[in-house]
Amino acid sequence: MGKGEFILKRIVQLLLTYWVILTVLFFLFRLGLPDPTAALVVEGLSAEEQAMVQARFGLDQPLWVQYFIYLRNFLQGDFGVSFHYKAAVFPILMEKFLNTIVLMLPAILISYTIGPVLGVILSWKRGTRIEFSGIVSGLFLRSAPVFWTGMIFIMVFGIWWGVLPTSGMRTVPYDADNFLTKIFTLDYLWHLILPALTIALYYLGLPMLIMRNTMLEVMGEDYIELCQAKGLSPRTIMFKHAARNALLPVVTQAAITVGMAVGGQVVVEVVYSWPGLGREMIQAVRTSDYPMAQASFMLMAGMVLLMNFLADMVYGYLDPRVVTKGEGR
């Protein structure tokens, strides 16, 4: 199987999967919620207006027609109008999405830089007290609920010591013409510290433990013995020769983590009142803002699929055996 064929097959698979998810989402919403405009009626729409809205969503049509309207709207990038904001969903969603990205990327960057280094050190100190305590603290970091560490951080740094801001992206009021002027400030970085640290600590354990495990495997390979025979220092062997080859699973895990993080850290955004995608979704559920909830989920699922796809591609690039082995079984 060639490289191009491999990528093409994956893309087709990706699109099919996404289509299935959209379909499931559609029927899930229709199942629990036969008439999404019911929420609007309370606000005093007249019968004609209601009929107009229903026609817009195609609710007067049979289910399968509604389904095709739903797919058509999705392809045209029309995600409807938010009940809560009384404005188009898409621009609002993009803003929240970017807010989430600028929180998650720095956090993941931190944990995937420090984590592997710690992992190498753990494998180096195999069988010592350092390795033991490293593994245990890694497990603790993974199992401490991230919203809880967030609350503790707020309590300690925000309330007791009062040194760091604990909510929002910027000190209000602030004026920013666009997204870039909003985040290229010290104030933003200042607000970023606590939430990013919380997430980074949570994500730190996984790359550390993965790195340790693969390092232990790699250290058994012949070429490491050769390096030792050459008289290279353990530090050089560890970081230059072994770590490079052990990085592969960490890199793919990083890509998957980014995909999951877009939707996966709802709680951190809630705890720190970060105006991101996850918090928006919770708000949409609280206010019964169905178009917003539905579109947020579409975006999150899309990101997960895309990043999983990227992880596959990266893996295929770094370890070409995957591409050819794929068809073997």
Next chain:
Amino acid sequence: MSTNVEKHKRQGNLWQRRKKQLRPFLESVFLPIKTIWSDPLGRPGAVIFGLILLMTIFAPLLATHDPNVMNEKVEGIVIRFGDSQWDTPSQVGDTPLNALAWVDETNALAVGTAGSILHMSDRDRWVTVDSPTEHNLWAVDASSPGFAIAVGEHGTILQYDGTEWNQVETPTNVHFYGVAVASAQKALVVGQSGTVLSWDGQFWTALATNNSNTLRSVSLTSEEAGVIVGDRGTILHYENGSFSGPTYRGFTDATFRRLNAVQLYSADIGFAIGERGTIMGYDGQNWYTMRSPESRELRGVTFVSADQAYIVGIRGIVLEYQGNQWEVLRLGYRRDFRGISGIDGQALAFGTDPYINELAPPSREHFFGTTHLGRDIWSQVMYGSRTALLVGILAALVVNILGLTVGLVAGYYRGRVDNILMRIVDVMYGLPLEPFAIILVLIFKPSLWIIILAIGLLTWRTNARIIRSQVLTIVERPFIKAAKVAGASNIRIMLVHIAPNILPLAFLQLAVAMGYAITAEATLSFLGLGPPQVYSWGTILHAARLSGAWRTAWWWVIPPGIFICITVVSVFLVSRSLEVLTNPRLRGGNNRAPRRP
């Protein structure tokens, strides 16, 4: 004949054959347990998890309180006023103090609920003394260190002779609420139904008042003159054994309110106070309404000098009078006072009514403190462990059964079946858990089943993949081919020959899924997606966040999180030790982990 014997023999061996088939299953179940126990990290993990499991089973026994009850606290509190300033509250005894009387400038007597009597000496040394009664005592007064009277419910009158308290026979069974002692030869006791008893040094005699209201308080200026107040605005002037009504100066709307206390400093100055912030003044001839800065109930009034007086009331009200009007003092104390009693230049305010023990820090009574509603956090955490483990175990079972079935079928049949099942797994990988659960809650109602369903539906994907790849390698082994050649059915091969071999792996996945499910449950509950009437570690934290009190009440935030951590870590440790079973490369040279069959 021979066929018959053979048939018989076959039947007889049926159980043995079943046993033979069961053996690998049993081995597969015991193998992981042995493995966990032999691992240095797995053993503490298993022990901790066992303890948590015991905790969930015995939660009702371990819980010291009903987690839903708003816990009240009862204690006797005094706040001293002296040298022109107020001290901080200090606790004296475990029962509320109902009344307090000064004997001289350093000694006082206090009575309270359930007949409790306390003596104060040297200004702040309190001693509980023996009491001859169990009834609530409502008033006490003393004329000298050697003579005091306390009165209470059911006609209780106690006399103090300087060494001990003695109960006095009384002609009535009504509740007494007030007493004033002018000397050892003169005292008045007032109570329900307009009852007034007079003490003449030897006998108690009832005085006719022509009033049927409950009388609450009495104050004497001399042996033969004083004022009694009570319900429905009752004010009675006492003079030489007879009673007369009050006269009012100007309009008063307080005549029908309950008056709780009266205090005369001299024959021509005094105050009476009562419910709805009522303050009445007395100028020697007339009563008049004073402007009150409070609208809630006032409970006690006392003078510390001719032009300085204090009033206390419910919710920590303290009012100060400095010659012309009443002003609010803020002592930062919010509980209900029962009264105040003063003597030249100093006073003691006392109480208190039972209060909701809200946001109490950890103590022997409440191990993890209380919430903003006075609920016991320790008990909530104990009950919360049930939800965590219930959801953890059920979700892990759902995950495992789904994953095992899909993985087994996909790995065994391969080809088209495998392809379809694995594409379904791909779809599952596209669904982020928390958002999916949020959508489910939006569409359905919050409940534990939605949480279990969400976790179960979304996390079997990893299991299915891992089991499938394991099955793929097992299918290639000779004994499977042999079974096929021998004509065993597909179901039989899957259940009898393959399943035992993947059970250790399934066991590992069970542990992994459980840790994941416990975290997920806590997260979803924290977001408020769990059922509100069920306690879980997540909902406790959700409630803490919702109340806003979590920013200071660390005892509310830390325990649930610690328990989540410990539980998940113990499960992680167990699952980590099980990895040895499935990944032989992790086995060290001297590892005693048993070999797989």
